[in-house]
Amino acid sequence: MQNHLNAESDLQDGTMPFRHISNAVMLFATGLLLAGCASAPEPAFQRDPLAPPPARDVVQLDVPMVSQNDLDLTDSAAIEMVFRYWGEKRYSSLEIARSLVWKFRENRRFQKSHTLFQIRSGKTAEEMDWSSYPGSGTGYVREFLEPLAPTDNPRVENLPANPDRAREMQGKLFEELKDNLNREIPVIVYQYVDHTKEQELFRVVTGYDNKKGIIYLNDPLSGKLEMSEGRFLELWNVKGPWLSYNSIVFNKADANQVPKGQLAVTLPEPES
Numbered sequence: 001m002q003n004h005l006n007a008e009s010d011l012q013d014g015t016m017p018f019r020h021i022s023n024a025v026m027l028f029a030t031g032l033l034l035a036g037c038a039s040a041p042e043p044a045f046q047r048d049p050l051a052p053p054p055a056r057d058v059v060q061l062d063v064p065m066v067s068q069n070d071l072d073l074t075d076s077a078a079i080e081m082v083f084r085y086w087g088e089k090r091y092s093s094l095e096i097a098r099s100l101v102w103k104f105r106e107n108r109r110f111q112k113s114h115t116l117f118q119i120r121s122g123k124t125a126e127e128m129d130w131s132s133y134p135g136s137g138t139g140y141v142r143e144f145l146e147p148l149a150p151t152d153n154p155r156v157e158n159l160p161a162n163p164d165r166a167r168e169m170q171g172k173l174f175e176e177l178k179d180n181l182n183r184e185i186p187v188i189v190y191q192y193v194d195h196t197k198e199q200e201l202f203r204v205v206t207g208y209d210n211k212k213g214i215i216y217l218n219d220p221l222s223g224k225l226e227m228s229e230g231r232f233l234e235l236w237n238v239k240g241p242w243l244s245y246n247s248i249v250f251n252k253a254d255a256n257q258v259p260k261g262q263l264a265v266t267l268p269e270p271e272s
Contacts, residue, residue, distance in 0.1 A: 050253055056182055060207035060216055061085070063186045066093055068220035071193070071201055072135030073097055077220035078188045078202040079141065082250045085186055086149070086263035093220075094125035099267035100136060100144050109134055119270060138190050138246045141202070148265045149251040149258050155242050170233060173245040178208055180249050184260070188248040191235040193221070200238055205247075 064084040068077035076097035083091060091099075101110050102119055110116050114132040136144075142153040154176050159166045180187050187205045192198075203225075207216035215232040217225045227235075237244050251258055 050255070052179065053182060057210040058208070059178075059181045059184075061181065061184060061186050063204055063206045063218055065218050065224060066220060067223065068093055070130060070133070071199060071221065072133050073130065074201040074203075074220040075136045075141055076100060078204050078218075079145065079250075081204045081218055082186055082188060083263065083265070085260070086251050086258060087261040088263040088265055091267060092125065094128070094130065096267065097130070097133060098125040098128065099269055100140065101133075102270060103144060103268040104136075104140060109136070109140075122270075138242065138248065141188065142248055145248065145250045149263065150254045150256050152249040152252045153246070154249070155246040156244060157241050159237075159244050170237070170245060173247070174229075174233065177205060177247050180252070181205065181207055183253050185249060185252060188250065189217075189236060190238060190243060190246045191232075192238060194235070197235075197239075200243075 062085070063081055066077045066080045066084070068074055073093060076093040079096050079100075080091065080093040083089070083096075098119060101113070101115050104110050105116055105119075113134055115128065115130070115134070118128045138153065138155070142151060145151045154173055156169055156173070159169060177187050177189075189203055189205055190200060191203055193201050201219075201221065203220070204218040205215060206218055206224075208214065208229075209216075213229045215227045215229055217227060217232075219225050238246070251263065
């Protein structure tokens with residue numbers, strides 16, 4: 001009875017017992033929480049742009065074909081192809097080769113070449129005689145491209161002597177290549193021209209078909225090719241330090257990747 005009277009007295013004095021205050025606060029807080037949920041919808045899920053897309057069994061990229069009859073000039077032809085794919089269409093393969101020689105003019109490969117002499121004399125790429133062009137290598141191509149857009153060059157100095165480990169390395173580099181294609185990034189490769197393995201050239205890998213076991217390539221000498229995976233891997237295994245399964249990924253997938261169609265570069269050239 002005393003407890004009941006105390007409660008009545010509290011009500012008459014305009015106060016509330018503690019248990020009533022607690023209930024009121026909880027109800028008020030719950031109302032605020034519900035109101036907040038109603039007024040602030042959850043943010044939409046955004047996919048990480050660097051996350052790999054779902055793997056596809058077939059990929060064929062629309063890489064423009066650039067033909068070149070001179071084996072030594074397949075380096076600049078391959079560069080022109082990837083330039084054009086990403087949106088830079090102002091430079092021909094000869095202009096790219098001229099710029100490459102100028103960039104590496106202090107290197108002994110080019111330092112005393114007739115090609116550099118012609119550049120110093122003021123000749124344009126179209127005016128030059130390219131018969132003495134010494135060609136470049138994978139290292140030159142990589143270093144030429146690196147300042148222009150994010151560039152990667154997966155490679156191995158020497159394959160393991162153990163056959164199983166060598167196959168494992170081959171498989172790893174091959175899967176990296178196909179992963180880039182799946183991300184819609186064409187890949188420059190350095191390969192033997194054919195089964196004789198007497199000459200090498202640069203090609204651009206444009207796609208694959210896992211079901212058919214086919215690799216698609218742009219070959220400056222022969223045009224668009226379809227090659228079995230086995231033959232592709234055989235020609236890709238060029239003997240020499242850093243040459244086996246060497247690939248160059250221009251404008252790779254990272255935070256600085258240039259969107260397709262927006263590539264614009266300024267090539268090294270002599271001051272006029």
